[in-house]
Amino acid sequence: METAVPTRACSKCHKVYELNNDNFFRHSQRKDGFHSWCKPCCKAGNQRSLEKKYSTFEGRITTFLRTCKNSSKKRGHEFNLTRQDFIDMWEAQKGLCAYSGIKLNLAPNTTTSVSVERIDNTIGYTPENTVLVAKAINSMKSNLTGEEFYDFCKSVVLWLSNENLERQVDFKKI
Helix, strand or coil, rough: CHHHCCCCCCCCCEEECCCCCCEEECCCCCCCCEEEEEEEHHHHHHHHHHHCCCCCCHHHHHHHHHHHHHHHHCCCCCCCCHHHHHHHHHHHHEEEECCCCCCEEEECCCCEEEEEEECCCCECCCCEEEEEEEHHHHHHHCCHHHHEEEEEEHHHHHHHHCCCCCCCCCCCCC
């Protein structure tokens, strides 16, 4: 005698699937242990949520607050930023990188994605010590002081350019 394989209709797309890990994500708060939406619908829903979240600067603030707070805690630094502080920074900077003037991108993980920078890396995230910068600029500055960062950038421009500060070489000076 064959045992019937349990099935479920996805509550989003209404397609019927076998009730297993291949078709549904686990969900501890459901009686049968599986999410009510099938995996494709869950993934599409998550993608829509991310797109909505990253469509406005205000949508990014929750992530900034969480990551800055966690970073401060790990370093033993002060953290006292608010949602309004981030909104004020964004408006004061007109959506531009504080160090380069590049237009900041709201999408995650691009070189021009908006990221949070501590001006002085020895202290925490405070309104006076925090600016918004492009992700690539933040990575380049890393733990350098503002002066060190400027001097390195200036050296790169002068080394790789001609007297009119136009790029002269294809990143191979020597």
